[in-house]
Amino acid sequence: MGIGAQVPGAARLHLADGIPLLRPEEQVFTAMLEGWRNQQLARNLAVATIAARERAARAFAVHADAFPWLWSAALLDEWLGDLRAVRGLRRSTLRGYQESIRLLCLYLTDPAYGWPGECETRFGTHPVQVVHEWNTAVHVQQAEGDPIKRAFTIDELQAFFDHADGQVARIRGAGRKGWLPAFRDATLFKIAYGYGLRRNETRMLDVADFGTNPHAPEFGERGVCYVRHGKAMKGSAPKRRSVLTVWPWVTEALAEWTTEIRPLLAASSVPPSTAMWPSERAPRVGLTQIDARFAALRTTLGLGRGLDFHSLRRSYVTHLIEAGWDPLFVQHQVGHEHASTTAIYTCVSSDFRTRTLRRALDATLAQAATGATATTATAVALGPRPDRSSR
Numbered sequence: 001m002g003i004g005a006q007v008p009g010a011a012r013l014h015l016a017d018g019i020p021l022l023r024p025e026e027q028v029f030t031a032m033l034e035g036w037r038n039q040q041l042a043r044n045l046a047v048a049t050i051a052a053r054e055r056a057a058r059a060f061a062v063h064a065d066a067f068p069w070l071w072s073a074a075l076l077d078e079w080l081g082d083l084r085a086v087r088g089l090r091r092s093t094l095r096g097y098q099e100s101i102r103l104l105c106l107y108l109t110d111p112a113y114g115w116p117g118e119c120e121t122r123f124g125t126h127p128v129q130v131v132h133e134w135n136t137a138v139h140v141q142q143a144e145g146d147p148i149k150r151a152f153t154i155d156e157l158q159a160f161f162d163h164a165d166g167q168v169a170r171i172r173g174a175g176r177k178g179w180l181p182a183f184r185d186a187t188l189f190k191i192a193y194g195y196g197l198r199r200n201e202t203r204m205l206d207v208a209d210f211g212t213n214p215h216a217p218e219f220g221e222r223g224v225c226y227v228r229h230g231k232a233m234k235g236s237a238p239k240r241r242s243v244l245t246v247w248p249w250v251t252e253a254l255a256e257w258t259t260e261i262r263p264l265l266a267a268s269s270v271p272p273s274t275a276m277w278p279s280e281r282a283p284r285v286g287l288t289q290i291d292a293r294f295a296a297l298r299t300t301l302g303l304g305r306g307l308d309f310h311s312l313r314r315s316y317v318t319h320l321i322e323a324g325w326d327p328l329f330v331q332h333q334v335g336h337e338h339a340s341t342t343a344i345y346t347c348v349s350s351d352f353r354t355r356t357l358r359r360a361l362d363a364t365l366a367q368a369a370t371g372a373t374a375t376t377a378t379a380v381a382l383g384p385r386p387d388r389s390s391r
């Protein structure tokens with residue numbers, strides 16, 4: 001950066017010197033948000049992230065009935081208390097709001113951007129940091145999701161898929177329109193589970209996002225699913241990964257959909273849609289449509305709110321682990337950086353734990369019956385224990 005150059009988001013890039021403003025408070029606040037937006041764009045943050053932070057800043061300004069140069073920690077406390085007590089927001093949501101306000105104040109109080117001097121000149125005061133360690137929520141554990149969220153059991157998942165297929169047969173049998181979208185959604189849910197995909201990862205699949213796995217030729221042209229719109233790290237592009245097909249029924253469902261049914265739904269798209277899940281009115285199905293269909297099926301079956309679209313991904317991890325697949329393989333399949341994250345997704349059933357314990361006990365008894373000592377058998381089953389002399 002050359003001498004005299006302005007950093008992205010600097011006050012003088014948004015407010016010209018010496019020019020009076022018609023509505024100074026509103027215009028300066030708008031200019032602050034524009035400057036903050038440019039600063040975040042320069043950091044390569046996602047547009048959706050920037051928009052969410054701006055909404056939080058505007059919501060705080062409305063609740064406080066004050067602009068940033070008049071904000072205080074007490075005003076923030078009142079707003080957060082209202083969000084928690086009245087609106088009942090989750091801990092993670094509250095922390096996201098706190099982080100948005102903290103980052104905005106950090107930007108506004110940085111001398112490099114010139115906003116403290118601008119506010120002193122125009123309003124006789126300046127912004128301060130209102131988010132501190134002593135008035136914000138602490139992130140003390142890795143998983144803070146709603147405890148009601150869980151994976152499907154095998155029986156629940158089978159009932160869910162069967163009901164989705166039954167809806168297709170019922171609508172088509174009645175001669176009504178809508179059986180094609182119903183077929184699409186039923187297959188979409190199966191593929192999301194079959195590859196352990198997130199909701200947007202599933203939605204953004206294209207027909208070309210499947211290929212052969214030379215080490216598993218039995219799956220044909222659908223041995224690998226190439227995810228191009230994976231969950232991004234902060235400030236980075238969507239993360240790509242490949243997911244190997246593990247169940248034959250997945251390729252069968254894909255083959256039926258792509259060769260027989262999808263062409264009927266995509267025929268009306270102009271230009272022709274390349275999306276795996278086209279819509280009647282758009283090249284690609286929307287997230288709202290996916291959520292609505294999932295909720296309708298769940299409600300009809302009498303399943304609780306603890307099961308959502310992400311439960312399909314939780315179920316994928318859980319069922320692979322229960323079936324004895326290597327945890328590292330499962331971690332790579334779902335694209336987790338750390339094994340601890342995969343462990344959070346693993347909701348093994350009590351029946352699985354009972355079977356695991358029974359196998360260990362049976363192995364112990366079998367070794368004892370073949371002449372192994374009780375001490376050795378117990379060590380094999382339960383792992384090493386400290387010697388009595390060390391206690």
